[in-house]
Amino acid sequence: MKEQKIPKETIKRLPLYYRCLNRLVVLGKDTLSSTELSEYLGIKPTQIRKDLSYFGDFGTRGVGYDLRKLFKEIESILNLERSWNIAIAGVSNIGCAIMDLLDFNHSGFNIVAAFDSDNRVVGSNIYGITIQDLDNLKECTADEPIDIGIIAVDPVDAREVANCLVDKGVKGIVNFAPTLLNLPKEIEVVQMDLTSELGWLVFYIGHR
Amino acid sequence: MKEQKIPKETIKRLPLYYRCLNRLVVLGKDTLSSTELSEYLGIKPTQIRKDLSYFGDFGTRGVGYDLRKLFKEIESILNLERSWNIAIAGVSNIGCAIMDLLDFNHSGFNIVAAFDSDNRVVGSNIYGITIQDLDNLKECTADEPIDIGIIAVDPVDAREVANCLVDKGVKGIVNFAPTLLNLPKEIEVVQMDLTSELGWLVFYIGHR
DNA sequence: TTTACATTGTGATAACAAACACATAAATTA
DNA sequence: TAATTTATGTGTTTGTTATCACAATGTAAA
Structure with missing residues (x-):
């Protein structure tokens, strides 16, 4: 070595x-x-x-x-000895799917907060987490520091949500919205973007 | 050039x-x-x-x-002038989220078939698609050829489903299951794996 | 028309990553 | 205990991708 x-x-x-x-x-x-x-x-x-x-x-x-x-x-x-706190913004289809995934194979990634803008789901309970109003993201206080934010909101809201999450102190973001985030370079961003992946996939499929 | x-x-x-x-x-x-x-x-x-x-x-x-x-x-x-036919295997949380996504921003990717192993959803209709029994994947006939398969089933079933999809003639696969697929090299595979992404994310977050 | 400026396209170079060849060392066999 | 086999660790080479420097070309201003 x-x-x-x-x-x-x-x-x-x-x-x-x-x-x-x-x-x-x-x-x-x-x-x-x-x-x-x-x-x-x-x-x-x-x-x-x-x-x-x-x-x-x-x-x-x-x-x-x-x-x-x-x-x-x-x-x-990989720093997987400790556990990591995650906040999810957006709990419609994708957000729920993620909560399900992380809750199920409890792999050191703990969902500690979840937010949505839909009044019909705010206040409800999913996988033991009470959904908070997305507008409260700025003000809300979390018991524990949030390490990672997962963005599963509408593309047009993604950037603002990302900024709020950074203000709340997250060090990394996983973004499921097809939106480029303009964040300080010390924030690590993972872009999960099905449509882009399909885009390059069909390039190779078509060229055969 | x-x-x-x-x-x-x-x-x-x-x-x-x-x-x-x-x-x-x-x-x-x-x-x-x-x-x-x-x-x-x-x-x-x-x-x-x-x-x-x-x-x-x-x-x-x-x-x-x-x-x-x-x-x-x-x-x-990118070959996006034509449209592409997609089959989805697994319509629980993730599968539904994908159907929603592709149906919503109808971007040349058309869902033409969907499968699940849960009897309670087989036969039901999601976004205009009748869910078929996953066991029928082998036998089922599609009106149109399927270009791409999306795997959103349980990890343990992913490999078998992938093989069936290839038999049905798909040229590319997007795999949401954290399972390595062993497919002929002419099949293009996209691995969408949140847990892996979180894994390397926390490496970089932790090292600061 | 001439000069200054904006912007593309590309050969050359630098940075990064994968593959290779082989030295090293442990286990097994004769 | 010597020879053979198995398997790791790594310096070197090869391949791939990003960056740079600048020539080429169009527009606008003097």
Whole structure:
């Protein structure tokens, strides 16, 4: 292992390793080689070893990786040992789907607040969370600090909501609205955009 | 313009250009410079020009791009002049959200079939589509060929559903299940995976 | 008409990421 | 214990993508 800049692409693969390892741990497996992991994930074994080597020498030559140990290492690298508080803006279809997903596979991501602009749902309770009025986002006080905001509101409202979330102190945003957010560069943004993905998909489908 | 390999990253940016241009067309704008587009999208003007130059000389030096013309060019490049038929597997929360999204901003992506394994929803009608039994996916006949399959079923079923969709002739798949699909390489796959995205997001949030 | 300015298109360069080749080391077998 | 096999870790090479510098070209002003 050597001190050097870690490629962003490496970081993006770590969650894939993490999930796969988690499943194998549950299955009771003990040792894992990069070749075997490679077969599960369709990522070349040299790539996997290179990725892991940025963070340490986790394996044993001639043997492979101690599955449980490697799992814990990646968990630590990704900061998944602690849990993260999430606020959701917009609880129509997508918002609900997300709440369902995160509530179901309770994976360290806790929904601590949810907002909507529809008076018919404000005050109601979804997955144990009382839906607050979106207009109160600015003023509302949360018991715990919110780490991450998920935006599932109408595209035209996305930018304002994003700014409010940043004011509330979130460090990262996942944006399901097809809207470009103009945020301080220290805020990490993930754009989840089905229509864009379909756009490039059909480029490749059509060119065959 | 020169004949050469087009970077995948360029293709992935085209839908962003496309959507932004679409909005500006609606606003009645006529001419657009790469610098101006760059301000809307947060992508450097040289990057935009380089991307476009792979496909032709669409602009006029000293002037900029004819907005409407450029829009049509990108539409043509991405194969968005024609419409695309989509089948959805799984119409619980996420599936419904997708149907809503695609039905609402009818953007050339038409849902032509939907499937679910829950007997309570099979036969019901969502956004004008009668939900069919997922078990019938293999046998069912569609009036029109299905171009793209969207998987929104339980992770454990995703792989089998994907194979069925491929058998039915889809050329591309969007997979919302956190499951690696093992498909022939000529099938284009888009993985939409919130938990993975949250995984790398908190890496960067935590390291500050 | 000439000059100044705005803007595109592109070859060259730099930055980043993946793939490769192989040194290293543990386990197994003869 | 020597040879063989298995598997990791990493320096080097190759490939891909972004950035830069600037030539080419159009518009507007002097």
